[in-house]
Amino acid sequence: MSVPIEAFADPCTRMLLSNNGSTSRLLEASLCTTISVQVHCQFPRLAAWLPASVREALGLAGQHYVTVRDSTLFTHDRRPISRNQVVISGSSDLLASLATGHDVPLGLALIGAELEQHRTILATDQHPWPYGGSPRPAASKTYIIITNGRPRLHLHEIYSPDLFPAHLRDG
DSSP states (O other): OOOOGGGBSOHHHHHHHHOOSOHHHHHHHHHTSOEEEEEEEEEEEEGGGSOHHHHHHHTOOTTOEEEEEEEEEEETTOOEEEEEEEEEEOOOHHHHHHHHOOSSOHHHHHHHTTOOEEEEEEEEEEEEOOSSSSOOEEEEEEEEEEETTEEEEEEEEEEOTTTSOOOBOOO
16 A cells, blocks of 8 residues: 555655655754664575565566665654665675664765765555554655666665654545
């Protein structure tokens, strides 16, 4: 299921979901804070184990290796902002070094590396927020980051409903 951006009631949530630039910079600006990352796990995986939609978005055959990274972005006072799953394709030294850095959010690392990039939004939706007890709906976005003309990163981000309300407009 996909929920169109205009169906979300909160204007800040719509702005976040429609953004096709740096999510990290937008989060810092809109929340007036610095952000940090906690990497929960990161591992290599054969692309064959990925959902077909992820392989297709990255243009991968099953025998390619990728890096899968599961992380959470936090405000400076450790409030969770988003839960993120990133699939990194490609074996360039730059992408490999970005993937191994666990102290800087990937978006800020890409900016710091002055890597030319373009984002394409694939879907927006609601998903259960994984923090805070009982599940609550949270806004989510799936997109790819294209570098050097090739899709290299596939991101699925679920945003805190405390910071970006996920309720939908009536009707």
